[in-house]
Amino acid sequence: MLSGQVPMTRDDTPRSPLSPFAVPPLAVEGLAVGHDGRRVLERADFQIEAGRFTVLLGPNGSGKSTLLAAMARLLPPMAGSVLLDGADIARLPTRAVSRKLGLLPQQPLVPEGLSVFDLVSRGRFPHQGLFRQWSAADEAAVGRAMAVTGVADLAARGVDSLSGGQRQRVWIAMVLAQETPVILLDEPTTFLDMRHQIDILAMLATLVRDHGRTIVCVLHDLNLALQHADRFLFLKGGGIRHRLDHPAACTAAIVGDVFDMPVAGLSHPETGLPVFVPISAPTSMPVACR
Incomplete structure (x- = not known):
């Protein structure tokens, strides 16, 4: 893991419906x-x-x-x-x-040579301004985001040196730092x-x-x-x-x-939630792939 x-x-605890207001x-x-x-x-x-x-x-x-x-x-x-x-x-x-509202698009591009800390810190840009520069609150937000996503120990690493899974966690950390x-x-x-x-x-x-x-x-x-x-x-x-x-x-x-x-519905052996498997190949699939 x-x-x-x-x-x-x-957690399947019933959720209270939203108030109509x-x-x-x-x-x-x-x-x-x-x-x-x-x-x-x-x-x-x-x-x-x-x-x-x-x-x-x-x-x-x-x-x-x-x-x-x-x-x-x-x-x-x-x-x-x-x-x-x-x-x-x-x-x-x-x-x-x-x-x-924070957004993580498909395949975002990383500027060459950027460290994990630098990339995650970019999530704080919406909170910056002419009269508000980097602060202890920004530092804390970046720290929390990296801790939650499990990338705190990668802070000094270059983003381009990371595995695909690590890089995706760093991007999510950047969005989280946006708070x-x-x-x-x-x-x-x-x-x-x-x-x-x-x-x-x-x-x-x-x-x-x-x-x-x-x-x-x-x-x-x-x-x-x-x-x-x-x-x-x-x-x-x-x-x-x-x-x-x-x-x-x-x-x-x-x-x-x-x-x-057509699909068949099964139950996941641990969660009991539905899992679906095809029961025949799509008619449009090439014969060689069936």
Whole structure:
């Protein structure tokens, strides 16, 4: 088990429903978004509940990363809006957004020669200003972020000398140092082996459960998502196809509908949560690959 990893178990204590007067930290209302004038996603309406680990799932091209980019204000809506703490994110000052919402995109680039401490420290930029420079509070925030992600002993190392799993932890530490209540991550386990994928997802689940963060994440591995997250949005056909508030609500019918292939549902031997396996090869798969 890697540093910072927690056992693959879940806290299934029932959660109290949000008050009807509570403002969700992030909400999407009538959102249409796409690229080059082509709509990838439309009619999206949902709320991200505070203190939950929400995963966006769906086939390639369904708009998962596009939706996340719109939620992070990287992509302007073609219609509708994204609300951050009840306010239209498009109308908020950049610094105000960056103090409430952190983003880890796919495959971020590291400037050559940067140390782990220097990279994590960049998460404090939203808190800097003309009259506020580096402070003891910034130092403490960076220290906490590195401790939580298990990279404190790597502080002096060059980021480019790290393994893929270590580097991903450092990026997450940078986002944590930003100290935002909401964190968006786009495929944080891409190119990692199974052990590091589980390690990263277990750490994200811990950030939600023990540190009060709200996380929205794009993932491709359905079975890993079901063992670590607690809310799921399935995208297909230009919209939100299914919304699940617990992994146990996921069924073979839902998975088959989203991914257009028959699957069988099993139970994980440790967590008891569903696991899905294909029961036949997709008809579009080349014969040589079946």
